[in-house]
Every structure is written in C-alpha cells, then in structure tokens.
Amino acid sequence: MNTPLAAPSLPALNIEIETGSLPTLEELKGFLKESRTSENNWVPLKGTSARSILKKTLSQINVKTGVASSGSDGGEDTTAYYAMSGRKIQNSMFASESSTEVRGGTEITLDALAAYLKYLEGTGKASWQELHDKVRLTETKDGASFCTLFGPALQLGVISKRRVYHETIQYERDRNAGFISPFGYSTPTVTAAVDAICSMEWYWLLALKSQVCIEGNYPVRIWRWKGHLIQYTSVGHEGPSVLLVHGFGASLQHFRDNIGAIADQGCQVWAITLLGFGKSEKPNINYSELLWSELLRDFIVDVVKEPVHLVGNSIGGYICSITASLWPSLARSLILLNTAGSVVPSYSFIPLSEEGRTSWLSSLQARLLLLFLRSRAGGILKEYYPTRTERVDKPLVDEIIRAVSSDHKYSLQFFFLDRQIQSYDPGAATVIESIFSFNLSIPLNFLFDSFGGKILIVQVMLHMMKFLMK
Missing domain, CATH: 3.40.50.1820 (Alpha/Beta hydrolase fold, catalytic domain)
Known part of the structure; x- marks a missing residue:
C-alpha cells in the first residue's frame, strides 16, 4: 500500500512586514495616473479613426470661416439604417444591429456562409435576409463584402480557410450538376469567397517563404x-x-x-x-x-x-x-x-x-x-x-x-x-x-x-x- 505524498508547502519568510489600510478609490486613481507610461498613454489613440479626428478638426475650421460642412462622413450609418427598420432579428448572426461582422461559433458561421453564397436566391429566413442586407451595405466594391463579414471569424479560427473553400466549391458543384466551369463561377458571391480565400493563402505562403528563405x-x-x-x-x-x-x-x-x-x-x-x-x-x-x-x-x-x-x-x-x-x-x-x-x-x-x-x-x-x-x-x-x-x-x-x-x-x-x-x-x-x-x-x-x-x-x-x- 502506497502512502500519499504530503501536500507541498512554501517555506516561511522571516521578514516582518507592516500591513497598512487598503487604499481608497481616489488614491488608486492617483497612483494609476502617476505611474502611467507613455505606451499606455497611446492606447486610447487607436480607439478613434483618422476620419473622425479630421472631421471634427475640419468642421471647426469651416465654422470659423463661415462655410457650411456636410454632416456626413462619407460612409453609410448602419445604426441609423437598422434603427429606421425597427426590426429585431431572432437567431441573428450579428452581435448588434449595427455590426457588420458575423459572430458566433462554427455552426452559426457556416449558416451565414450558406446564406452569403445563396445571396441571389430567395429566402424566408429573417436571419438570412438580415445577412443579405449587410451584403448590400458592405459591398463597396465587387466582392468586398466577404472580407468584412467573415474576416474576423477566419482570423479567430472559428472557421478555417479550407472549410470555407470546400463549402464554396461544393455549392458551386451543386449548382452546376457536379461541374466547375472553366470560364468562371456562376455567382458573384462564390467568386468573392474563392478569391478572398486564395488571396489569404497566397500571402500567408509569401510570409512563410520570407521567414524560410533569405x-x-x-x-x-x-x-x-x-x-x-x-x-x-x-x-x-x-x-x-x-x-x-x-x-x-x-x-x-x-x-x-x-x-x-x-x-x-x-x-x-x-x-x-x-x-x-x-x-x-x-x-x-x-x-x-x-x-x-x-x-x-x-x-x-x-x-x-x-x-x-x-x-x-x-x-x-x-x-x-x-x-x-x-x-x-x-x-x-x-x-x-x-x-x-x-x-x-x-x-x-x-x-x-x-x-x-x-x-x-x-x-x-x-x-x-x-x-x-x-x-x-x-x-x-x-x-x-x-x-x-x-x-x-x-x-x-x-x-x-x-x-x-x-x-x-x-x-x-x-x-x-x-x-x-x-x-x-x-x-x-x-x-x-x-x-x-x-x-x-x-x-x-x-x-x-x-x-x-x-x-x-x-x-x-x-x-x-x-x-x-x-
């Protein structure tokens, strides 16, 4: 019969330490403010876009000179877009009404990918209709919506590039009786997904080659x-x-x-x-x-x-x-x-x-x-x-x-x-x-x-x- 080992213990330190009272909230704030380094001071800089800073600065200049400036910053306001619609989507694939990034686990992302690929097909699903609305909102150029919608999921590993490519090619085969046309893909969403995945893989290989070869x-x-x-x-x-x-x-x-x-x-x-x-x-x-x-x-x-x-x-x-x-x-x-x-x-x-x-x-x-x-x-x-x-x-x-x-x-x-x-x-x-x-x-x-x-x-x-x- 084996005797279990005794629980390990740390040796006692022969140091007398005088304990004081806990610091107050104001004392803690003062300490953090005094000990803040230049690097930490820069953290808030990344929270504001260049467009927002320029818009604020230029509007002040235009007001001083008496020139009226446009209230739009050139982009579409997704929050206002969905606020006017007044819709609350059940089983939404997005974190909020204004979000344009697919969120959730692998199953949700795969469902979103299926909805994206079938963009040209009619659907009665409210969650798919919401994604189709996001596609129209983020398609600033041909195929740009794919990276906006699925980029974060790919970066976090929620879904792999290989899985996206497989699902996309399988959908293309199903649409064309098992064949892939040599003259291009049948829908713009399939083209966008394949091009984006191949591009990501290409630059990953370029980066890998730069680390292997001088x-x-x-x-x-x-x-x-x-x-x-x-x-x-x-x-x-x-x-x-x-x-x-x-x-x-x-x-x-x-x-x-x-x-x-x-x-x-x-x-x-x-x-x-x-x-x-x-x-x-x-x-x-x-x-x-x-x-x-x-x-x-x-x-x-x-x-x-x-x-x-x-x-x-x-x-x-x-x-x-x-x-x-x-x-x-x-x-x-x-x-x-x-x-x-x-x-x-x-x-x-x-x-x-x-x-x-x-x-x-x-x-x-x-x-x-x-x-x-x-x-x-x-x-x-x-x-x-x-x-x-x-x-x-x-x-x-x-x-x-x-x-x-x-x-x-x-x-x-x-x-x-x-x-x-x-x-x-x-x-x-x-x-x-x-x-x-x-x-x-x-x-x-x-x-x-x-x-x-x-x-x-x-x-x-x-x-x-x-x-x-x-």
Missing part, C-alpha cells in the same frame, strides 16, 4: 494588422527610432541601401511595406490615405513603442504628414522626400474625401494602367531617376512588376524554390484603383501646423507621383 539585405518580419499580413524590417538596437515609409508601387526594398547607413549613425531603423504594396497583403478593401495613416499609427504604438522620426517618400510623405498631424505625440520629426500633396497659402475650406463604391471606370483604368506598368516599369524608373540609372536593376524592376501586376490564375507551383516567381499578386488591381480616388486636397501646410514639430522637406522637379496622377 530575401534582400535585411531580415523580414511579419506583423498582423487587422488580420492582414504586413512585412517590415528593423535594424539597430539603440538610438532614436526612424521609420521609413515608401511611395506608391514600392516596398521596404525602396530603402535597401539607406537602412544600414542610417543604422550605422546610431539609430534604430524601421522600414515597413504598406498594406497593398510589395509582399504585404492586398485585401479587397477601399484603400485611402487615411487607412494607411492608421496603419502607421498602430505600427508605432504596437511594434516600435516609442516616438519615431517619420521619413516618407512620395505618397508615403503625405501619409506621414497625416499621421504626424493627427497624432503628434507619435512623431519626433517629419522628413519628406518628394512628397505628394500641395501647399495652399490661404485655405478657407478643406473638403473631406468620401468613401463610396468604386466605379467600373476606375476598374477599367486600373487594369489598363497595370498593363502599361508591366511593360514600362523599368523605363519609367530610369526616366524619373536619370542621374543613376544603374540603380534601376533587374531585381528592383522584377519586384515592382510582380507586386503591381495581377493574374487571377496564379499558381503556387515551385513556390519555395529559389527562382523567380512567374505569378503575380492577387488584389493588385484593387490597389491600383485607389489612384483614381486619392484625395490629396488637405493642404500640407494645414498638416504641418497641426503637427507643430520639426520638418525637413526635400523636393525635386521630376516626381513619379505627378506622372501617375495625370
């Missing part, structure tokens, strides 16, 4: 922002932090010969590839200068964790200016290289861009521009940077062509072999469409005044952004 001169790191994969690099461990932000159509490789040189001067250098560019993910969403400014804000708060010297090139300079203007505590200084945007000496009214559905014309223009860039990328770079044309080498041109080109029939074959990838990134056309909806109407001098810190501007005569905006 690419470029510096180690590539992966950061997930709102469920999307973002590539960045960091060199140096001491000194002030410097964040390098590239321009349109580029990536962190734009600064391949600057990162080490700046780090050697005693700085910790960060370089990021913005969402929609390079090998960062290109989701089917509306891209704007405000979206990218929020990306920089969250990167500084979550990754860098200290104020940075913001360095931006081209449209990256304009994005850095917005970031420094809206959240000045995050920026030590602002360095703009051939920045986009303009200076308006005496502005009285500043319009705020509206977010809406992209037009078919923008889509057509984007695809034509893609074909042009694919054939002329090297020539354009040499034309606008004529001093040292040898810097426009094959690796740089190949990376730009790969990142700004799109081919829906991309293949993952030979993906991990050490050779040039022959396929192009899914979602590139969506990013190019944003060129035709860019709103650079907010004057740079307004952004500079809001920032109030040190600014260095380096501008040249030839600027590629001017060519793209023509």
Whole structure:
C-alpha cells in the first residue's frame, strides 16, 4: 500500500512586514495616473479613426470661416439604417444591429456562409435576409463584402480557410450538376469567397517563404494588422527610432541601401511595406490615405513603442504628414522626400474625401494602367531617376512588376524554390484603383501646423507621383 505524498508547502519568510489600510478609490486613481507610461498613454489613440479626428478638426475650421460642412462622413450609418427598420432579428448572426461582422461559433458561421453564397436566391429566413442586407451595405466594391463579414471569424479560427473553400466549391458543384466551369463561377458571391480565400493563402505562403528563405539585405518580419499580413524590417538596437515609409508601387526594398547607413549613425531603423504594396497583403478593401495613416499609427504604438522620426517618400510623405498631424505625440520629426500633396497659402475650406463604391471606370483604368506598368516599369524608373540609372536593376524592376501586376490564375507551383516567381499578386488591381480616388486636397501646410514639430522637406522637379496622377 502506497502512502500519499504530503501536500507541498512554501517555506516561511522571516521578514516582518507592516500591513497598512487598503487604499481608497481616489488614491488608486492617483497612483494609476502617476505611474502611467507613455505606451499606455497611446492606447486610447487607436480607439478613434483618422476620419473622425479630421472631421471634427475640419468642421471647426469651416465654422470659423463661415462655410457650411456636410454632416456626413462619407460612409453609410448602419445604426441609423437598422434603427429606421425597427426590426429585431431572432437567431441573428450579428452581435448588434449595427455590426457588420458575423459572430458566433462554427455552426452559426457556416449558416451565414450558406446564406452569403445563396445571396441571389430567395429566402424566408429573417436571419438570412438580415445577412443579405449587410451584403448590400458592405459591398463597396465587387466582392468586398466577404472580407468584412467573415474576416474576423477566419482570423479567430472559428472557421478555417479550407472549410470555407470546400463549402464554396461544393455549392458551386451543386449548382452546376457536379461541374466547375472553366470560364468562371456562376455567382458573384462564390467568386468573392474563392478569391478572398486564395488571396489569404497566397500571402500567408509569401510570409512563410520570407521567414524560410533569405530575401534582400535585411531580415523580414511579419506583423498582423487587422488580420492582414504586413512585412517590415528593423535594424539597430539603440538610438532614436526612424521609420521609413515608401511611395506608391514600392516596398521596404525602396530603402535597401539607406537602412544600414542610417543604422550605422546610431539609430534604430524601421522600414515597413504598406498594406497593398510589395509582399504585404492586398485585401479587397477601399484603400485611402487615411487607412494607411492608421496603419502607421498602430505600427508605432504596437511594434516600435516609442516616438519615431517619420521619413516618407512620395505618397508615403503625405501619409506621414497625416499621421504626424493627427497624432503628434507619435512623431519626433517629419522628413519628406518628394512628397505628394500641395501647399495652399490661404485655405478657407478643406473638403473631406468620401468613401463610396468604386466605379467600373476606375476598374477599367486600373487594369489598363497595370498593363502599361508591366511593360514600362523599368523605363519609367530610369526616366524619373536619370542621374543613376544603374540603380534601376533587374531585381528592383522584377519586384515592382510582380507586386503591381495581377493574374487571377496564379499558381503556387515551385513556390519555395529559389527562382523567380512567374505569378503575380492577387488584389493588385484593387490597389491600383485607389489612384483614381486619392484625395490629396488637405493642404500640407494645414498638416504641418497641426503637427507643430520639426520638418525637413526635400523636393525635386521630376516626381513619379505627378506622372501617375495625370
């Protein structure tokens, strides 16, 4: 018969401790306020969107100048939409009437997926009708509703990408007597689901490859922002932090010969590839200068964790200016290289861009521009940077062509072999469409005044952004 072991006990500490009274609520609040670090002070910054801050600031300016401003921020108010309908849906798939994200477990998500795929079919289910209403509300561009509705469920693992793909293809087979047409899918919802899943898998493999294979001169790191994969690099461990932000159509490789040189001067250098560019993910969403400014804000708060010297090139300079203007505590200084945007000496009214559905014309223009860039990328770079044309080498041109080109029939074959990838990134056309909806109407001098810190501007005569905006 075995004797059970005695319960373990900790040795007593021979330390006399004087116990006092419990602190009051006011004392606790005072302690938390005094001990709060700069990092914790930044947490509330992420709770307010760039559009909300700009709308409030610009409305104050317009009131002072006597100009009436629109009360709409450019987006549809889902709360008002459902408040007018007065409906309370039983077995709703959403957390609230204003929510546009499917919530619940796997069974609820699968039911929502079935409702999404059968969007064009009639239904008597109130919960399915509610989801169909959300589809119409979030379809700002073809297929954009899928990521909005099911993105959080996929990110949290409530449902796997493989399961979504299986259910979608099975539904397509059932609609077509067991066959899959080589000319495309039968419904736009099936197309949206398949494209989104394949795109997510493509960029996950790109991220995995960057961790397995050595690419470029510096180690590539992966950061997930709102469920999307973002590539960045960091060199140096001491000194002030410097964040390098590239321009349109580029990536962190734009600064391949600057990162080490700046780090050697005693700085910790960060370089990021913005969402929609390079090998960062290109989701089917509306891209704007405000979206990218929020990306920089969250990167500084979550990754860098200290104020940075913001360095931006081209449209990256304009994005850095917005970031420094809206959240000045995050920026030590602002360095703009051939920045986009303009200076308006005496502005009285500043319009705020509206977010809406992209037009078919923008889509057509984007695809034509893609074909042009694919054939002329090297020539354009040499034309606008004529001093040292040898810097426009094959690796740089190949990376730009790969990142700004799109081919829906991309293949993952030979993906991990050490050779040039022959396929192009899914979602590139969506990013190019944003060129035709860019709103650079907010004057740079307004952004500079809001920032109030040190600014260095380096501008040249030839600027590629001017060519793209023509």
